[in-house]
Amino acid sequence: DIDINKVINFSISILNNQIKKFTNSFVIKLGKNLPVAKGNPQQIEQVIINIIQNSFHALPNKSSGVYVSSIFDKKSGTLKVIIGDEGVGIKKEILSRITEPFFTTKKDSGGTGLGLYISYSIIKEHHGNLDIKSEPGKGTEICISLPVSEGGDWQ
Numbered sequence: 723d724i725d726i727n728k729v730i731n732f733s734i735s736i737l738n739n740q741i742k743k744f745t746n747s748f749v750i751k752l753g754k755n756l757p758v759a760k761g762n763p764q765q766i767e768q769v770i771i772n773i774i775q776n777s778f779h780a781l782p783n784k785s786s787g788v789y790v791s792s793i794f795d796k797k798s799g800t801l802k803v804i805i806g807d808e809g810v811g812i813k814k815e816i817l818s819r820i821t822e823p824f825f826t827t828k829k830d831s832g833g834t835g836l837g838l839y840i841s842y843s844i845i846k847e848h849h850g851n852l853d854i855k856s857e858p859g860k861g862t863e864i865c866i867s868l869p870v871s872e873g874g875d876w877q
Contacts, residue, residue, distance in 0.1 A: 723758040723871055724766055726792050726801050733770040734790070744778035747787030747808075756794050759801050759868040761848040766868070769841040773805045773864050776837065780809025780862060800850070800867040811858035820854065 730752060734741070741748045759766075770790075777788045786808040793802050812820065821842040845852045849869050856862040 724761050724763045724801075724868070725758055726756055726766070726803060726868070727752045729763050729766050730770060730790060730792060730803065733767045733774065736767075736771060737774055740775065740778055741788075744781055744784065745786060745788050746784050749787060749789040751789070751791040753791070753793045756792060756801060757870040759848070759850075760871045761868065765844045766848070766866075769844050769866065770803060770805070772837045772841050773866075777805060777807035777809060777862070780807050780811070782810060786861075794870070795867070798867070800869055803866040803868075804863060805866075806861060806863040808861045811860055812854075812856035812862055813858055817854065817856055821852070 730750070734750065774788065774790065781788070788805070788807045791804045793804070794800075795802055821838050823836060823839040842852050845866055845868070851865075851867040853865040853867070854862065855865075
């Protein structure tokens with residue numbers, strides 16, 4: 723089972739040095755008393771780390787921010803992890819392709835184009851969703867949705 727806040731906190735602890743390097747504005751807002759999701763916590767950590775790293779690489783400068791939050795959406799019965807940034811954003815014509823294998827805008831800096839493809843695959847294996855919204859010049863928001871385990875004791 724996945725305690726999403728534990729997974730987020732662990733992922734952030736791994737990224738601590740990168741956080742200091744890339745941004746002066748890193749905001750975390752975790753929901754309280756969240757139900758657990760079914761699945762592999764290490765795989766979800768991999769997804770969260772990858773998406774946060776992508777956010778860092780999109781930032782134009784250190785004063786631009788990254789935020790991470792978790793909520794339980796009662797209506798859909800899903801846990802949501804929202805990772806957003808005040809980065810350069812993604813052009814519409816690219817947005818639909820960013821989860822394709824080997825698609826990258828970072829070839830020059832060693833990008834393989836596998837990060838979001840693998841992340842998308844992991845979330846699909848967990849019967850979840852990866853929703854990506856972006857506005858060039860304003861930033862990107864990625865919402866990871868995971869179904870919760872049956873019989874959770876949340877209110």
